[in-house]
Amino acid sequence: MFATATRNFVEEVDHGGLLIPVSSLNDTIAILTVVVKRKRFWFWQKPKYIPTDFTFNDILREDTPIKPGIIETDFLKYNGTYGDKIQGNVDTNFVHSNMSLQGKDSSKLQSSFGSLKKEELDMQKLLRDSKDRCLDMSHSLVQQTKEKHRQSFGIVKERIVTTQPCSVIEDVQQEGECGGGLSFCGPKNPKLSLKENGSLSKDSNVTMEIPIHTTIAYALIELEIKHDGHYELCLMSDTTGGFEVDGPSLKGLLGVSGAPADSSENNRLRQELERLSDHFQLLSALPVATRSSLLQQMTKVMEDRGAVSSLSSVLEQMCLDKRPDLGDVTTTESQKQNIQEILALLEQSGRMQSAQAGQSTSVLTAFHLIASAMDEVTNDCLAILGMCCSLTMLQPLELLVQCMSGKGEMPLSSAALAALTEDMYGKTEHLFASCNVSLKRDGDRVKTEINHQPGNLPLVLCIAIRGLASLARCV
Structure with a gap:
């Protein structure tokens, strides 16, 4: 609290x-x-x-x-x-x-x-x-x-x-x-x-x-x-x-941006998402039942901001070869159970190798990618995403992510955007605005514009949407 x-x-x-x-x-x-x-x-x-x-x-x-x-x-x-x-x-x-x-x-x-x-x-x-x-x-x-x-x-x-x-x-x-x-x-x-x-x-x-x-x-x-x-x-x-260190400093963080400083926001976003594409593909390749259960449990965790932070912290410790203590997790008992269910599902996948052991695209690392992105978004963004955890809604959101990292505009007549009713379009507009992205209609087209603000909110929004969409695909 x-x-x-x-x-x-x-x-x-x-x-x-x-x-x-x-x-x-x-x-x-x-x-x-x-x-x-x-x-x-x-x-x-x-x-x-x-x-x-x-x-x-x-x-x-x-x-x-x-x-x-x-x-x-x-x-x-x-x-x-x-x-x-x-x-x-x-x-x-x-x-x-x-x-x-x-x-x-x-x-x-x-x-x-x-x-x-x-x-x-x-x-x-x-x-x-x-x-x-x-x-x-x-x-x-x-x-x-x-x-x-x-x-x-x-x-x-x-x-x-x-x-x-x-x-x-x-x-x-x-x-x-x-x-x-x-x-x-x-x-x-x-x-x-x-x-x-x-x-x-x-x-x-x-x-x-x-x-x-x-x-x-x-x-x-x-x-x-x-x-x-x-x-x-x-x-x-x-x-x-x-x-002060002897010799070159160690760069142990994953996903370090290598985009040129003079690249456009869209190009930098596209390059970062391309670097992470193996993680999304790995989640999409999981058995349908596993993906469905992971999405269901993640949706429950998203109801509580503290539970999202706890899940991200536990997964990070595991990615760094540390044994997490769920007794230290400060959230409700029901949310602890949801987190335990997620860990059990990841373990059942049979590919929980550590990122430090060279398996940078293990299921554990890929799922930690989603959880940590969720932990970085705003409260408004997390609340709206929690209402969009279905293939019907995640498909158009993923298409808008592609739009953000591409030309920045697309036709509203696209079949994948059909699920965006007037009410859902308003929620989607608010969702993107909460992460410094403007969503605007221009005739029969929709345009995305990344606002120049400190931080990485547009990137973490894209990671969250693509990660959830990977779990929802063909569920």
Whole structure:
């Protein structure tokens, strides 16, 4: 709940900016807190930020601590409500019996952070205080971070803090009615009541009280660290930190872009998708039953942003030859079960070799590609994609992806676009807009235009659509 609330907050107030949402109330984040930044499996994934129990002064060599100059300002007053409603009816006739099923599912997350304060580090003072200072290269945190070539240091230079007790409230309601002796149950697992008429209802209302002075988001300044412990502060937003290495740096990330800098957005997108085409083909080649089950389980996971992040994290650990602990997955029991079902299906495929073992197009890696793309898209994009997980809808979406990476326009009269009713066209337009792509009608043609914005949202949208379409094909 808290992680979803802070992620929503950052997406609303600093979309594409420098703020990082706090994922756990257990994290103690203050100005000058040391945070480890870890690069992810795919080059377009946002880094993972791991707050530590140490401050910048703890890892400096000299005994004289740096006293930070902190500037406090009022930030804004924030109250946000996010929710969705799903309703469906199914009537089926069998030879000896009839079955009817009706279901309603609604959820609402209300974040009342109230008045927020911003604390900023006085950078001029930090620059003066940092002159001729060195890190203690023998410190255990420095040693352990340096050993991992994809990790670097950042220190908190700004944070957004609550100024009053506040709350996050999650309200879930589910109802179902059925006939013919069939029971109905949804993906959540709160309070349960079964009525005599065969109706099933589930309700939960969880309130999380957030104390005063809680950090909900922060920004970092990264460190470029030399062999002898001297460091430079990365003052430009496009400058990243790290440890000085002997010889050429290691490039262990998959899918690193090799498109020329002067290529058009469409050409760069096409080249990246071509590099990943083996992954989509491998998923399409799976048995129909396996693909159908994977798509079904993935659709369930997509109902919960936290579950998508957990699945992506588990698959990444497995791709790096690490044994994941599902006990550390912070999501509902039903979503843990969905994740376990996906892992079992991937294992049954018989091709779960590690990417590091040379099998860069294993089923495991290919499915991780989809899950990690889902984890990168916006909340709006994820919600709409969750409603489009059928061959009927994914076919026209995949065609629009081809349009994006090609000439940028195509006729609306195309047979594959017939499924785009007026209502679905509006949803599709919103879907692409949430990932910085404009979808416009021009007479009997539709045009796609990639907006020049920081990040890789158009690419991850294309990966998500093509991945889901690979699972849905001929299901």
